[in-house]
Amino acid sequence: MTIYDIAKKCNVSIATVSRVLNGSRRVSPETRERVLAVMKEEDYNPNPFARGLGLDSMKMIGVLCADVADTFYAKAVSLIENDLRQKDWNVVLCCTGSDDGKGAEYLRYLTQKHVDAIIIVGTPFSSRRDVAELERISSDIPIITINSDYHSPSAFSIVCDEKEGMRTIVKKLAEKNCSSILYLYDSLTYSGKQKLAGYRAGIDDFFLDAAPVLAQKIPRTLEAAENIVRKLIANDIFFDAIVTSEDLLAVAAQRAALKNGKAIPVIGCNNSILAECSTPTLTSLDNRLGDLCTMAVHTVTQLMSDRSAPVPTKTVFSAQIAERESFVFSVNQ
Amino acid sequence: MTIYDIAKKCNVSIATVSRVLNGSRRVSPETRERVLAVMKEEDYNPNPFARGLGLDSMKMIGVLCADVADTFYAKAVSLIENDLRQKDWNVVLCCTGSDDGKGAEYLRYLTQKHVDAIIIVGTPFSSRRDVAELERISSDIPIITINSDYHSPSAFSIVCDEKEGMRTIVKKLAEKNCSSILYLYDSLTYSGKQKLAGYRAGIDDFFLDAAPVLAQKIPRTLEAAENIVRKLIANDIFFDAIVTSEDLLAVAAQRAALKNGKAIPVIGCNNSILAECSTPTLTSLDNRLGDLCTMAVHTVTQLMSDRSAPVPTKTVFSAQIAERESFVFSVNQ
DNA sequence: TTGTAGGCGTTATCAT
DNA sequence: ATGATAACGCCTACAA
Numbered sequence: 097m098t099i100y101d102i103a104k105k106c107n108v109s110i111a112t113v114s115r116v117l118n119g120s121r122r123v124s125p126e127t128r129e130r131v132l133a134v135m136k137e138e139d140y141n142p143n144p145f146a147r148g149l150g151l152d153s154m155k156m157i158g159v160l161c162a163d164v165a166d167t168f169y170a171k172a173v174s175l176i177e178n179d180l181r182q183k184d185w186n187v188v189l190c191c192t193g194s195d196d197g198k199g200a201e202y203l204r205y206l207t208q209k210h211v212d213a214i215i216i217v218g219t220p221f222s223s224r225r226d227v228a229e230l231e232r233i234s235s236d237i238p239i240i241t242i243n244s245d246y247h248s249p250s251a252f253s254i255v256c257d258e259k260e261g262m263r264t265i266v267k268k269l270a271e272k273n274c275s276s277i278l279y280l281y282d283s284l285t286y287s288g289k290q291k292l293a294g295y296r297a298g299i300d301d302f303f304l305d306a307a308p309v310l311a312q313k314i315p316r317t318l319e320a321a322e323n324i325v326r327k328l329i330a331n332d333i334f335f336d337a338i339v340t341s342e343d344l345l346a347v348a349a350q351r352a353a354l355k356n357g358k359a360i361p362v363i364g365c366n367n368s369i370l371a372e373c374s375t376p377t378l379t380s381l382d383n384r385l386g387d388l389c390t391m392a393v394h395t396v397t398q399l400m401s402d403r404s405a406p407v408p409t410k411t412v413f414s415a416q417i418a419e420r421e422s423f424v425f426s427v428n429q
Numbered sequence: 430m431t432i433y434d435i436a437k438k439c440n441v442s443i444a445t446v447s448r449v450l451n452g453s454r455r456v457s458p459e460t461r462e463r464v465l466a467v468m469k470e471e472d473y474n475p476n477p478f479a480r481g482l483g484l485d486s487m488k489m490i491g492v493l494c495a496d497v498a499d500t501f502y503a504k505a506v507s508l509i510e511n512d513l514r515q516k517d518w519n520v521v522l523c524c525t526g527s528d529d530g531k532g533a534e535y536l537r538y539l540t541q542k543h544v545d546a547i548i549i550v551g552t553p554f555s556s557r558r559d560v561a562e563l564e565r566i567s568s569d570i571p572i573i574t575i576n577s578d579y580h581s582p583s584a585f586s587i588v589c590d591e592k593e594g595m596r597t598i599v600k601k602l603a604e605k606n607c608s609s610i611l612y613l614y615d616s617l618t619y620s621g622k623q624k625l626a627g628y629r630a631g632i633d634d635f636f637l638d639a640a641p642v643l644a645q646k647i648p649r650t651l652e653a654a655e656n657i658v659r660k661l662i663a664n665d666i667f668f669d670a671i672v673t674s675e676d677l678l679a680v681a682a683q684r685a686a687l688k689n690g691k692a693i694p695v696i697g698c699n700n701s702i703l704a705e706c707s708t709p710t711l712t713s714l715d716n717r718l719g720d721l722c723t724m725a726v727h728t729v730t731q732l733m734s735d736r737s738a739p740v741p742t743k744t745v746f747s748a749q750i751a752e753r754e755s756f757v758f759s760v761n762q
Numbered sequence: 763t764t765g766t767a768g769g770c771g772t773t774a775t776c777a778t
Numbered sequence: 779a780t781g782a783t784a785a786c787g788c789c790t791a792c793a794a
Contacts, residue, residue: 145543177524
């Protein structure tokens with residue numbers, strides 16, 4: 097079933113069918129009706145490749161992240177996909193896995209499919225070569241980044257101010273008379289650095305214990321978090337609160353702390369379902385993922401619809417705090 | 430940069446360039462080198478739309494599920510995407526959200542993009558019309574289903590025998606002298622029905638308490654699970670074990686049970702990260718998602734590479750049990 | 763309002 | 779081994 101078949105059945109030219117297809121007003125109502133009827137009757141779908149060839153677009157957006165199995169990225173991809181589909185855009189998913197210097201390769205997968213734009217969630221790669229490739233690409237096709245610090249001429253950056261968020265958390269803990277805050281983190285991506293910086297800023301602000309041993313970099317696993325907490329306690333390292341760069345780590349840290357008789361505030365990050373599944377439920381830094389994703393999609397559609405529309409190069413949202421059992425900041429706790 | 434430009438720069442015809450592009454052996458080594466060199470030099474990428482138009486394929490697979498934000502689907506999509514990319518296939522993601530009779534619409538999004546095949550994870554839709562649309566489509570394009578019971582002429586079904594899995598769990602609980610097993614479930618999709626049937630079969634096998642009140646259908650939320658457990662206990666409904674159709678429900682159920690002084694076995698399903706984040710960690714029915722997805726991708730690639738290859742219409746994996754703290758079956762627990 | 767014809771960038775079938 | 783050339787199915791000036 098092609099545009100020719102439809103044209104023949106309607107006794108019109110393919111141009112007319114094409115016009116109906118694209119909603120042109122330069123078609124008489126009667127012919128339009130007739131063509132539409134035949135189209136429906138024949139269950140006709142225009143060939144997207146041919147259309148893509150002509151329009152240089154198949155209305156597809158590449159979404160790149162490290163791993164959709166991770167609750168944070170999963171939520172992001174979910175939000176993005178839903179928003180985009182509502183506006184008639186499709187998502188081509190691309191997961192890089194661990195950051196082993198193959199980011200450029202993944203970027204190429206996407207550009208080779210000729211997607212209209214790429215949304216990058218987090219920091220799926222960081223090597224010089226990969227970032228260089230990103231810059232090159234960004235001059236050809238719009239790149240929208242969520243919570244990363246890739247800088248490219250035509251890249252649009254959307255971030256959450258997690259640094260201030262962390263700083264606020266430390267502040268609130270300080271106000272509750274915590275003096276030695278253990279900080280567990282798993283990576284030094286953009287987001288990772290921001291959070292660590294926020295933690296350190298908070299420590300400075302309130303002259304809290306700044307011992308290096310209190311900031312521990314560990315793998316992003318339950319075991320790692322559990323082990324480090326157990327070990328620190330066994331070694332008589334004092335701390336009276338735990339903050340982590342990830343809910344997952346907080347879950348295990350809290351578990352280990354409680355198991356070793358330490359009932360102290362534990363605060364996670366990302367405000368994921370894990371925070372709610374933990375017992376006690378975890379207070380968590382909420383990085384406004386919903387707003388970030390909405391903004392990303394809005395930016396994409398804006399750029400696509402109106403090339404000259406003014407689109408902010410950088411958008412910043414402030415973090416929020418989702419309070420739960422693991423630490424309630426309000427007075428009447 | 431088109432094939433014409435490359436051809437011109439190499440003083441050959443586009444046919445030769447195309448041959449090089451497609452790895453044909455009918456090109457002299459010297460010309461091949463020359464063409465490849467120019468291609469690299471010019472950073473040439475063949476236009477995927479034009480190629481798609483000629484080959485009637487852009488090597489894209491549609492993946493349809495209810496919601497990638499859900500840990501189960503997220504893991505599935507992650508596994509599928511990784512496997513497919515390794516074989517040079519791309520994933521177009523499509524999430525339906527709640528089953529509100531618009532499944533056909535989502536199927537159409539995918540077919541309109543002319544994907545080469547569709548992998549459906551779970552039961553994203555169930556209405557008559559939606560399923561009818563699926564059947565229609567399945568005659569045009571390969572459909573691979575994971576853990577659903579859509580029956581179509583040319584659909585390939587890959588499932589886990591969760592019924593037997595559940596039955597085994599009930600059996601093991603019975604052997605530990607549990608007599609009244611509370612079963613919490615959230616939906617009656619194919620998978621949902623299987624699990625419920627397995628639970629009932631187990632109850633029958635061992636003449637356990639078959640009171641209807643012990644099988645409760647609730648929303649898939651922590652609150653719902655927590656509430657129902659609290660309510661049952663408050664109403665003096667006796668039960669000495671809890672099994673759920675979802676880890677999420679088990680997390681909350683266990684929490685509520687413990688809070689109300691009931692330290693009983695709690696067993697979830699899907700063996701997700703939630704089972705590990707729960708305290709105590711949850712024993713969970715493992716539906717072999719990894720194997721299901723691997724098989725799905727294998728089926729797709731098989732179908733694509735060799736149209737005549739014998740591909741099983743239905744593949745069944747048996748479930749496994751991931752034992753954790755919430756209930757250890759071994760003797761020396 | 764409608765039709766004609768060229769172009770989009772490949773692949774593939776012929777010749778040579 | 780290489781080169782013309784016809785599809786592939788649609789869009790879009792330009793003409794009528």
